[in-house]
Every structure is written in structure tokens, then in C-alpha cells.
Amino acid sequence: MPELPEVEALAQDLSGRLRDRAIVRVDIVAFSCLKTYDPPISALSGSLVDGVTRHGKFLDIDASGTHLVLHLARAGWVRWKDEVPKLPARPSSKSPLAARVVLDNHAGLDITEAGTRKSLALYVVRDPVDIEGIARLGPDPLADDFTIDVLASILQASGRAQIKGVLRQQSNIAGIGNAYSDELLHAARLSPFKPANSLTDEELTTLYAALRDVLGDAVRRASGLAASELKGEKKSHLRVHGRTGQPCPVCGDTVREVSFADSSLQYCPTCQTGGKPLADRRLSKLLK
Known part of the structure; x- marks a missing residue:
């Protein structure tokens, strides 16, 4: 998408x-x-x-x-x-x-x-x-008025909802989907299942920097490219999304996946979850 x-x-x-x-x-x-x-x-x-x-x-x-x-x-x-x-x-x-x-x-x-x-x-x-x-769109994460305080308010208002879903919800923040939410959380070294309102001040600062840097860098790389080149450019710069089974470019651990009914997320256990793999509910049901 x-x-x-x-x-x-x-x-x-x-x-x-x-x-x-x-x-x-x-x-x-x-x-x-x-x-x-x-x-x-x-x-x-x-x-x-x-x-x-x-x-x-x-x-x-x-x-x-x-x-x-x-x-x-x-x-x-x-x-x-x-x-x-x-x-x-x-x-x-x-x-x-x-x-x-x-x-x-x-x-x-x-x-x-x-x-x-x-x-x-x-x-x-x-x-x-x-x-x-x-x-009903939320604020644009690259707008000048999207400050760290704006992000903090969004996360606090979301309560204990998983941060992956909060980032993808368009009424919270406009423009982030499945791929870049994976990339942002990897850059911020956060578990996709972490409750949105549980971030420390340091984690909030890191996530805000990831939002501005990862999305900003992607926009700069894509700027000037024709439509026919954009999909390849995006895929070539993703670190974890769509790279299940491949080594994490930061630590070398194997990128893991959690599957849902119509989508999946990718993450690095070492970088994001303290080395602990997340439960893949769909896979668990198949193994029962």
C-alpha cells in the first residue's frame, strides 16, 4: 500500500x-x-x-x-x-x-x-x-506543527492500545501504514505490542526522532522519482518490513513475523523485544 x-x-x-x-x-x-x-x-x-x-x-x-x-x-x-x-x-x-x-x-x-x-x-x-x-485525518507527522508534545498527547489518549496500531490509525497520525510503522518502531527500538501510553521520556524522544528521520529520509529519496520507480525505491530501503527470515541490518538477528488475518508485521527481537520472540497467534493455532 x-x-x-x-x-x-x-x-x-x-x-x-x-x-x-x-x-x-x-x-x-x-x-x-x-x-x-x-x-x-x-x-x-x-x-x-x-x-x-x-x-x-x-x-x-x-x-x-x-x-x-x-x-x-x-x-x-x-x-x-x-x-x-x-x-x-x-x-x-x-x-x-x-x-x-x-x-x-x-x-x-x-x-x-x-x-x-x-x-x-x-x-x-x-x-x-x-x-x-x-x-477525520490526524496531523501530518512531517508538518512543522507536529511537535513531540503532539505525539505525546496522541499516545496518552490511546491508552494501552498497542503502539503499532496507534501509529497506523489515520485519525491519530496521517499517512503511516503497515510498512513504515514497522520501520519506525525498529528505528525506535520499540516492541510493536508496547502500550502506547507506557513510553518513558527517552522512548518518546527516540520515537519522535524516528518519525521525523525515517519518513523525512524516505520523502527525500523518493522526491524527483517517476511513479514507476517508487515501489522499488521503497522496498530497497526497508530494514525489517517484508524481510522475514533475513538478518537485521543493525544487529544481525533474524527478522521475525507476526501474522494476522489479512496482514503481518515484522520486527527484530534483539533490537525491539529484548531478544524475546513475540507470539504469532495464527501460527500457534495452526500448530495446535
């Missing part, structure tokens, strides 16, 4: 490609992805793109005051095309294409979603905060 650094880089890349271009039309191929009806998708035709910005994990294409907002979810992506077919895109069970934005210079943007689990979402709105997911 694209997270804050990749979505920020996509916004920068697309802003450079789309700004001041007119949208000829938007073809909706997978009708389930369009979540709004007023304004209609046709309201974008003839509009001029003023820019592309990010709200958490949402991409916002501002076209003459009407906003085409994308949430790429687990398997969505955007693909730039220097030239798109002249005929409107049509539904096909063999194609991952969900929607296509056609520009006045015959270039365009394909919005795709792989797999059978469809959760990609497109919205056409007059104001991004009309979208519930954006309206």
Missing part, C-alpha cells in the same frame, strides 16, 4: 506533469471505484489542473476548483502514459485499469488496481474535506 513518502512523491511528480493542462475527459472503467456522484465525473471535462497535493495517503488533483481525489488502497497505482488511446477505455476482466484521465496534449494517467480485492477509491468533490476519510 502506498504510504506517506510514496504518495508525496506521486503528488510532486504528477503536479509537474499535470499542472496547467486541461482535462479532456475521465473514463471510469471499474465503476465500483467511483464513490461520489455530485459533482458528476463529467464536471472535470474542460477543467484546468492547478496542481496535485497530498492529504495523508490521499492524492488530490485540483482542477479549476473541482477535486479528483484518489485513495490507492492496498493494490492501486497510477501510471503515466505519454499517449493514450483515442477511444474511451472500456471495462475488461483481464485489465487492471480502473480509470483513465485524458489530457489535452494526448497524454494521460491510468489509475490501476491489481488483484481481486477491490478497494481503490475515486472521489469528485468541491472540497477535499467533504470526504470522510480526509475530514
